Amino acid sequence: MENKCGCWSALRRTVSNGSCKPSLESTRNSSTSFPRSSLVYDAATETRYLNASNREMCAPNEPQNSSDPNPNPDPDPNQEPDKKPRQLLQFSFHELKSATGNFRPDSILGEGGFGFVFKGWIEENGTAPAKPGSGITVAVKSLKPDGLQGHREWVAEVDFLGQLHHPNLVKLIGYCIEDDQRLLVYEFMTRGSLENHLFRRTIPLTWSNRIKIATGAAKGLAFLHGGTKPIIYRDFKTSNILLDTEYNVKLSDFGLAKAGPQGDKTHVSTRVVGTYGYAAPEYVMTGHLTTKSDVYSFGVVLLEILTGRRSMDKKRPSGEQNLVMWARPYLADKRKVYQLVDPRLELNYSVKGVQKVSQIAYNCLSRDSKARPSMDDVVKALSPLQGLNDFAILSYHARMSQQARRKKKQPEGTQNVTLNQSKCFNESPRSSGK
Numbered sequence: 001m002e003n004k005c006g007c008w009s010a011l012r013r014t015v016s017n018g019s020c021k022p023s024l025e026s027t028r029n030s031s032t033s034f035p036r037s038s039l040v041y042d043a044a045t046e047t048r049y050l051n052a053s054n055r056e057m058c059a060p061n062e063p064q065n066s067s068d069p070n071p072n073p074d075p076d077p078n079q080e081p082d083k084k085p086r087q088l089l090q091f092s093f094h095e096l097k098s099a100t101g102n103f104r105p106d107s108i109l110g111e112g113g114f115g116f117v118f119k120g121w122i123e124e125n126g127t128a129p130a131k132p133g134s135g136i137t138v139a140v141k142s143l144k145p146d147g148l149q150g151h152r153e154w155v156a157e158v159d160f161l162g163q164l165h166h167p168n169l170v171k172l173i174g175y176c177i178e179d180d181q182r183l184l185v186y187e188f189m190t191r192g193s194l195e196n197h198l199f200r201r202t203i204p205l206t207w208s209n210r211i212k213i214a215t216g217a218a219k220g221l222a223f224l225h226g227g228t229k230p231i232i233y234r235d236f237k238t239s240n241i242l243l244d245t246e247y248n249v250k251l252s253d254f255g256l257a258k259a260g261p262q263g264d265k266t267h268v269s270t271r272v273v274g275t276y277g278y279a280a281p282e283y284v285m286t287g288h289l290t291t292k293s294d295v296y297s298f299g300v301v302l303l304e305i306l307t308g309r310r311s312m313d314k315k316r317p318s319g320e321q322n323l324v325m326w327a328r329p330y331l332a333d334k335r336k337v338y339q340l341v342d343p344r345l346e347l348n349y350s351v352k353g354v355q356k357v358s359q360i361a362y363n364c365l366s367r368d369s370k371a372r373p374s375m376d377d378v379v380k381a382l383s384p385l386q387g388l389n390d391f392a393i394l395s396y397h398a399r400m401s402q403q404a405r406r407k408k409k410q411p412e413g414t415q416n417v418t419l420n421q422s423k424c425f426n427e428s429p430r431s432s433g434k
Contacts, residue, residue: 088162089174091127093181096120096140099129103142109192112239114153114255115144119188127174138173139189143182153255154182160231160254168220170242170250189242189250198238198304204344208386209247210305211353215382216249217241221298222375224257225291232258232268232289236297237278237311238304258289277311277323282369292369298378299364303327306357308342324365331362338392347393353385354392 099120100107109117118140121130130136143154161172176183191197194213197205205213217236224231234256242250256273268289272279280296283289300311303323309316311323320326330336337358341349360381366372373381 088158088172089127089185091174091176091183091185093176093178093183095122095127095129096176096183096185099138100140101132109139110239112253115142117141120185122173122185137188139186141184141186145180151182154184156257157184157254160257164224164231166220166223168216168223168249168251170252186252187250189252190245191243191247193239194241194243194249194301194305195238197243198308199310204308204342205305207345207349207353207391211357211382211385212247213241213243213249214302214305214357215379215386217251217301218298218375218379218382220249220251221294222379225294225375229259230291232291233294233297234258234289235274235278236294236301237275238301241301280369281367290369291375292372295364295372295375295378296369298375299361299372300324302357302361302364303340306342306354306361307340308344328362328365331358331365334358347391349392350385350388351390351392351395353388353390356381356385 097103099122100118101120103116103118107119109119111117120138120140121132121135122128122138123130123135143151158172158175161169170189171187173185173187175185194217221233221236224233233251233254235253236251240251240253242252244250258268272284272287274283274297278297278300280293283293283296300323303309304311307323307327309320309323312321313323314321327340330340334355337354338351340358341354360373360378363371363373364378
């Protein structure tokens with residue numbers, strides 16, 4: 001087994017010795033990158049940013065900014081007790097080919113700029129493939145030789161996940177680096193991504209599961225930000241939030257993660273990468289990256305969880321295509337926040353919970369990055385919401401019962417007035433064009 005096991009630092013030595021395929025970074029020009037001349041961030045510039053289409057802002061293998069000579073400095077394995085290198089298994093390509101049934105199409109779990117993710121099975125105590133349904137179920141991520149996610153990002157993911165240990169981060173089991181093959185092996189997440197549950201499943205997530213997911217994701221980000229050498233995730237979005245059977249959250253895809261500012265530095269200057277609709281506007285415009293950039297992205301995802309809407313959706317009317325632009329006026333008015341709630345919940349949500357989630361999202365999406373809360377503060381604000389049971393449907397039924405009793409006591413001519421009043425509470429998103 002000794003020759004089958006190694007830590008992320010051993011892989012780095014392999015990379016530095018030149019046995020890996022060169023990075024594709026220098027082969028692509030930066031025609032999709034944003035100009036960074038404007039340092040002023042206001043409502044007008046936010047509008048221009050939010051009107052961009054929902055696509056990758058910048059291919060990860062673009063040439064980086066000249067001020068970012070090393071986009072992913074090697075993480076320090078001795079940084080903290082909970083961030084020591086994990087022993088990673090080294091798989092052969094033949095083993096992973098067998099584990100996934102020759103990478104057959106019906107085992108594909110997902111696809112991205114990096115390539116495909118396949119479902120596979122391996123033996124519990126090693127790298128040997130197992131029969132489907134036996135051993136350990138894994139997710140095998142393959143890197144296309146000509147994929148958008150370059151070799152540098154592949155190495156970065158091994159760097160970070162090879163040393164980070166937290167219940168809300170996906171576990172990296174091992175890797176394969178053989179000729180031009182680059183593969184990563186992760187623990188399998190039974191329920192897939194949050195994106196699928198919010199936008200592609202017919203059965204909506206319950207309110208309690210939405211709060212559980214938001215809290216778990218916040219804890220994952222808080223862990224990354226909380227070390228003596230903070231890590232900026234830089235690609236926080238619903239497709240990177242994975243769920244297990246009990247809807248516990250694991251953040252995945254650390255290819256764009258970056259070491260945060262240290263010492264007296266306020267930010268890291270870097271190339272702009274990520275996805276439109278999630279990246280903080282000041283980062284898009286200036287290339288200045290801080291942990292508050294992740295906080296903004298969290299605010300966007302929190303809005304998606306609340307509304308059941310995508311951050312960018314060109315299928316909606318022009319005024320509703322950008323979620324942040326559409327939702328901001330509602331977030332600022334306590335009387336209107338209920339019009340944001342996913343109509344599929346049908347009043348099965350906590351009244352106080354909606355108010356608090358809206359307030360948190362509003363703060364996370366502040367135009368002033370310094371005014372945004374820390375992720376530790378977000379965790380503290382979200383945690384108490386899981387126990388709330390003041391569901392809107394209960395209040396609605398209570399009001400209807402009260403009005404029914406009043407009807408019996410009122411003269412016949414005044415009953416229509418009462419019926420009209422009962423409609424006020426039920427001005428849900430179902431009547432707002434969702």
